[in-house]
Amino acid sequence: MVSNTMPVDTKAVKKGVLIDLTKCIGCRGCQVICKNWNNRAVKKTVLTGNFTNPLEMNSETYTTVKFFEEEKENKMSWNFVKTQCMHCKDPACASACPVGAFTKDPRGPVTYNAEKCIGCRYCMMACPFGVPKYEWEKLFPVIQKCTFCVDRLDAGLIPSCAKTCTSKAIFFGDYDAIVAEAEKRIKDNPEKYVNHIYGKEEAGGTSWMYLSSVPFEQLGFKTNIPKRALPDLTWASLSKVPAAVGTLITVLSLVAYFRNRGDKDKGE
């Protein structure tokens, strides 16, 4: 029997998760168990005529399964997309945060320390996947997002969503093995999958990846995300700061000296 995990030590080396959308049956078990494990409260939702509920992640919902209808050979068919934090290799959220509230755990999880957060919400602007959510209704709000169940990893357990997935759509293992498995599935069934592992290169690579039989852009995935680590874009500018400071001080001092020379004698 295929399991939801490779036999792995959850406390060592880089981990990854592969979500094979072709296997997902839209049961939302992951959504429920995630709330359960992370003690997330219920939030009032509204009827939208769409099975997706809630429509987007929010501060009490780290993962939401989105429902997409599609017409295939004159028949209606469903596609389900579980969304959550992608746990980027070089996370934009972490580089944006002025107080270093986010940390990239060497095993993969991007964790968040609410004690540091000042609530500037730059992480929300910076995340290319729109993941960090805010506790708007609270007086002293903090950010909320998927934790990769880092507490479970510490305890030798696999993430609760991967554990609960009845259809083995969520597959947890060592990162390299996960990538190899994804490549193998595409190679073995080229007619079934689109030839793209979403998350392998997006934003410089993420610890969570997707396989799909439907082009990703049709399933609400952002396909305009550069295939490079986003913090590098900022760093290209920020890294020049020390040199700029040095140059500016020198140039300004020289200009000031030469332009103001002579004034001293006149006793300004």
Place this chain on the structure above:
Amino acid sequence: MKALDKTMKDVQFFSKGTKILVVLLGLAAIAVIYRYVFGLGGATNLSDDVPWGLWVAFDVFAGVALAAGGFAVTAAVYIFNMKKYKPIARPAILTAFIGYSVVMLGLLIDIGQSQRFWHPLLMWQHRSVMFEVVICITLYSNVLALEFAPAVLEKLKLTGLLKILKFFTFPLVIAGIVLSFLHQSSLGAFFLIMPARLSQLWYSPIMPQMFYISAIAVGLAMVSFESIVSAKAFKKEYEMDILKGLGKGTRITLGIYLLVKIIDMIVRGTFPMLLDGSLASKFYIAEILIGAIIPIILYSIKSTQESVGGILTSSSFVIFGVLFNRFNINFFAQLRPGISYFPSVAEIAITVGLVALGIFAYRIAAVYFPVMHDSQEQH
């Protein structure tokens, strides 16, 4: 003291305008209480889709740009030794100091954990643009306070301290220019990490440089605007010579800005996007017209630059244009289907209140300290 009495003799502190300011301040105070009772979710129209709204766009991004006159004028006066502009150095420094104080107040209200405002000062995260900007702004407002201190010391007749401070004039001015360069450009760097969020019309690797250049232009325009308005308010003569010089500076800076924008569009091949009929493209075109092309033309007409009204109009265009640009980048460049945002009453009241607070503080300072008249003459 005597000079002060003479200059401000006929200025009544509580003019009609001041009374309006007080009302606006009162409304803002109520809005602030509301914000701290009902939280950001209750008081604002912000959401997970639009985490940054009016307060960030106006109170922080626009506010910092508008206060750029402080460093531009001190650079001209002290570094380039353009003595002509000395009379406006103090007003410009005062505006900048008040501007930055108001910006920090706005930021304090905007962050969800206001009581932790000091965290970035201790928990350094050097890869964050936000961290860099917070540090620069904090340091720069201290520099500005010291740059303005002579006015206070003159009033208090503390000549000893004044002498010590005079000694540090140049290092302070240089520190101010360097800090301004860093954070003015870094405000553009804020958006470098959002290549997928921003419309390609605006997203460019040289956003930091664009922010810096436009900050100088709007800083100078703001100084002209403010000189005229305060000359009117305090019943003083207009200094046409200075205003003309400022206008020339603004025109040159805007010219560079427009050139950089055009080159950037050619390099990134975004010209076709101008005509795609989207709302973003229309806003982009409007922004360039209002903020750059129209004012450049106005600044090039001789008769416009020789009338107070003309200068007021031209600088208003620049101010509005740069505000428009900061708003565009904060909202309209990020338009996505199904997402809308309009600031709440509390958001508007607080923003208006912060502007009123700035004007109010300026009025107090200008009445009680030697700001407007050329105090340098006294020694």
